[in-house]
Structure formats: structure tokens, C-alpha cells
Amino acid sequence: MTGPLERPLAGMRVLELSSFVASPLGGMTLAQLGADVIRVDPLGGAPDRHRWPLAPNGESLYWAGLNQGKRSVTVDLRSPEGTALVADLATECGIVLTNARARPGLSPDELFAHRPDLIHVQLLGRRDGGTAVDYTVNAGCGFPLVTGPDDHADPVNHVLPAWDVTTGLYLAVGLLAAERRRARTGAGTALRVALEDVALATAGNLGYLAEAQLHESPRGRIGNQVYGDFGRDFRTADGDRLMVVVLTPRHWRDLLAATGTTEVAAALEGALDADFTRAEDRYRHREVLGGLFAAWFEARKSAEVEDALRPASVLWTRYRTFTELVRDPALARHPLFDRVDQPGIGGYLAPGAPLVFDDHQPPPAPAPDLGAHTDEVLGDLLALAPERVADLRARGVVGR
Secondary structure (H helix, E strand, C coil): CCCCCCCCCCCCEEEEECCCCHHHHHHHHHHHCCCEEEEEEECCCCCCCCCCCECCCCCEHHHHHHCCCCEEEEECCCCHHHHHHHHHHHHHHCEEEECCCCCCCCCHHHHHHHCCCCEEEEEECCCCCCCCCHHHHHHHCCHHHCCCCCCCCCCCCCCCCHHHHHHHHHHHHHHHHHHHHHHHHCCCEEEEEEHHHHHHHHHHHCCHHHHHHHCCCCCCCCCCCCCCCEEEEEECCCCCEEEEEECCHHHHHHHHHHHCCHHHHHHHHHHHCCCCCCHHHHHHCHHHHHHHHHHHHHCCCHHHHHHHHCCCCCEEEECCCHHHHHHCHHHHHCCCEEEEEECCCEEEEEECCCCCECCECCCCCCCCCCCCCHHHHHHHHHCCCHHHHHHHHHCCCECC
């Protein structure tokens, strides 16, 4: 059994040179699983150091959330002496995770010359080296033009940076695959992951691109409805909204029973020559079915609706704001969450890794103060004497 002090990635050490979402998320995923992830930032921090959302005192909650459990080192990356220190750290760690453009002395070829079995994981915007971020990748891969109300003509961007999140997890998976290969063969790896490739692959894997090739009519917008089956949002008598989804014949039968519409639905099947146990028929007649159920929801308050749906297999949940979510006492009891005391911000509930190993949930850990581990890392990994580190700091080569 894996115990609380025995993390799956214990003993792995990763040097991270990154900013924004995907690369830091990949590093944090490894840190939550026990890897020693050392994030190196320029003096004063990378461009994401003060990114929103912010705490009331102006500290970045975004930065704190994506750097849990890491160690932090700050170095003057524009100086040859600083880049030489980072190159030495890369050699010692043996794994590099980065989305930064290579500086002189830190290119993959130069690092491989120092350590042939190095694992170097590079996040790119586009495979050809062009720049891209989640927002621009999303705009170019079709999703904003099938998102939103069916009568809306303009693109609708999603709030969630889905490609950043997905790419961050691909970075972690690819890194672990390369580390496993090294353990078996001793070989190093130059791994490249492009944000645009992840979005294109996902659009292809979900069938969106094949559909566009094989059908003459483009997919349109359907608002909050589920494509290919029956699912949509409903408003209750007291103004709440619930998302309800049917994916199986059992879901369908339970929804009819819970709403008392079994006989009416059967009559509709006869009139429309349809079989609503079939997903395609539910989808084809979604507007008629939506009107049928909407009347039931609109006649009842949210609590009554929830009582009726709770025993059923049908999939549903009430829409909640972030504020409603964090005010729900159940969140504080959820095994994923615990309170962290974040330096510079204070205490709040934060999630750990959503992976459960032998009934053990890796708990959350605070992100480090910027540069908090500079002395510790340079001393432990590079065996630099305190006097040497003090001299580097005095000359502005490293931070605190």
C-alpha cells in the first residue's frame, strides 16, 4: 500500500523553466505525485507572477494555484553566469520541463552535451515554432463557432483554458513515458509538445474533424443542448437552472418516471414515428421533448425537482457560481480539499491531486515564495558553499 509519506514519484527531480498555464500545470502535477520540482524564474519573477485572479492584497492566486509543492529558485537568466548555474542544475536533475525559448547555454543540444541521458520536454505554441496561446489556438480549431446560442452569429470563446489544461497533462504523461524509457534503456529524450497539436488531436479524436470531412452540412450551434442525445438546461419555478442529461435507455425511462411524463412521451413516439429509447430519435426531436419537460420543471421549485430526480439514474446537477460552490459546507469535507497557508496570501481551501492511490489522496501544498529555495537548491544540488551563494546574490546573479 502507498502510504502518506510514500509518493509515487518520490526520487524524481525536475527542473522547470516555465510560465503561464500548461507547463506549470505539468510540473505541478508531477510535484503533487511526489517529484521534486524546482521552478527557476528570472529575478523578480516570470510574466505570470502577477497574473489574475488576485488575492485582496494583490498577490496572484493563479500563480499560487499552479505552483503548489514546488521549490523556487530565482536567477539572472540574462547573464552567462546565471545560465551556467541553470545548466548545472539541469545536468544534476536530469529532467527539464520548459516552455521558454532556449537561451545561449540552455539549448537542448548544449544540455545533452553535458548529460546524454537528459529528458528535455519542450512546450511549443505550434509545431513549426510559431507562437500560440490557448485563446488563439481555440479560435483556429472550430470550437468557438459551434459554441453558444443557436441564433448567435459571432464566435463564443470558452472561459476555461481547455487546451492549456489538456496540454499540461500531456506534458506530464510524455515526461513520465520518457523517464520510463530511460529507466529501461538509459536513453535520453527530446520531447516536443505543441499546444496547437493537442487541440487538433482532440478535435480529431472526438470526431469533429471527421464529421466535417464526411458531411456536406457543417455542424451548427445548439446552445446548452447535448449533441447527439437529449440533454439541456431547465429553469425551475424559483429561478434556479439545472443541467439534465440522458445517455442510455435507463436514463430515459427514469426521467419519464420522475417527471410523470411516461404516457405523454409514448403518445409523442406514436405521433412522430419515433423510438425515444434511441439516442438519435431523442436528439432529432429534442425541441419537442424539451418543451415537454420544461413545463414540468417550470411548475416546481428547485428543492422539489431535486427530490424527484435524486433517486433516478438520470444525470443532472444544479448550476452554481464559484461563490456558491465554496460556500457549500460539503466542499470543506471533500477529501480532495484541505486548507493551505499560502505565503503572502493566507489560508484557504485548495485541491490536492485528483488521483487516489490505495485510498490515499495526495494533499495540497502551498506554492513557494518566489526564490525561497535558492540557497537550499544551490547548496544541496550544486554543493555551493554559503559564501559562494552570498557572493552570487551580492552581484545580482541569483535572488534571495
